[in-house]
Structures are given as structure tokens and as C-alpha cells.
Amino acid sequence: MRCLIRHLWFPDNEQNRNSPLIEFPLVMELPQWTDIVKTGRFKELAPYDPDWYYIRAASMARKIYIRQGIGVGGFQKIYGGRKRNGSRPPHFCKSSGAIARNILQQLQAMNIIEVDPSGGRKITSQGRRDLDQVAGRILVAP
Numbered sequence: 001m002r003c004l005i006r007h008l009w010f011p012d013n014e015q016n017r018n019s020p021l022i023e024f025p026l027v028m029e030l031p032q033w034t035d036i037v038k039t040g041r042f043k044e045l046a047p048y049d050p051d052w053y054y055i056r057a058a059s060m061a062r063k064i065y066i067r068q069g070i071g072v073g074g075f076q077k078i079y080g081g082r083k084r085n086g087s088r089p090p091h092f093c094k095s096s097g098a099i100a101r102n103i104l105q106q107l108q109a110m111n112i113i114e115v116d117p118s119g120g121r122k123i124t125s126q127g128r129r130d131l132d133q134v135a136g137r138i139l140v141a142p
Contacts, residue, residue, distance in 0.1 A: 039052075042093035056079075057107065064113055
């Protein structure tokens with residue numbers, strides 16, 4: 001089986017703002033708290049990008065495509081970061097579990113992922129097909 005999505009990088013920096021990533025057909029309901037929530041307790045502010053929720057959802061779908069069986073706790077570790085404690089030493093801190101849980105529930109409602117009986121989530125055949133189509137569009141994009 002050939003995996004096209006594995007070689008993709010989902011950028012969220014300024015120069016790649018108009019990348020084909022935003023064209024991923026996500027029909028998701030944005031929760032009311034997306035404009036004010038921090039993505040982790042180690043953050044000081046909410047994300048500046050108004051599309052951060054869609055970018056996180058596409059990134060999570062890609063990570064499930066690559067590594068089956070990942071759950072909310074795994075995503076908390078992946079999107080976690082360094083908490084700066086002022087004059088005290090910094091420590092690793094997990095990201096928000098509510099954001100990961102909400103996105104996983106919405107991806108599951110869209111039939112892109114499903115619950116894995118051995119734990120975590122895995123990608124469905126329809127989700128694999130959709131992500132392969134997006135990967136093909138990104139590869140041929142100028």
C-alpha cells in the first residue's frame with residue numbers, strides 16, 4: 001500500500017498560508033470557545049490564526065493516518081510544550097485534552113476515523129481515501 005500523506009508537512013507559518021491544506025474538505029462545527037481558548041496551560045495567549053482549529057484537525061487526521069491507535073493522551077503529548085516558570089527551570093507540559101477530544105469526536109462523526117478496539121483511534125477506509133486525494137492535490141499543486 002502506497003502512503004502519499006506520510007511525506008506531507010502541514011505548515012502553519014506565514015509564507016504557506018495559502019497552501020492547499022486549507023482546501024481539505026472539513027465540514028466541522030467550530031465550538032464557541034475557539035477564539036478565546038488557549039491550546040495548553042503552558043501557553044500565554046490564544047492562537048492568533050483564525051483557522052487554527054482546522055489546521056489542528058488536519059494535522060491530527062494526518063498523524064492518525066501515519067500512526068494508528070493514538071488517542072487523546074497521545075495528542076496531548078504531541079502538541080505539548082515547554083512551560084516557562086520564570087526564574088525556575090522550565091518543564092514539559094501537556095496540551096489541552098478538550099481540544100483533542102472535540103476534534104477526534106468531530107472527525108469520527110465525519111467518518112474519517114473510528115475507535116480502535118485495542119485503544120485509541122484508527123483511520124477508516126473513507127478517511128484514507130480522502131487524505132490520499134488531498135495528498136495527490138498537494139503534490140501536483142504549483
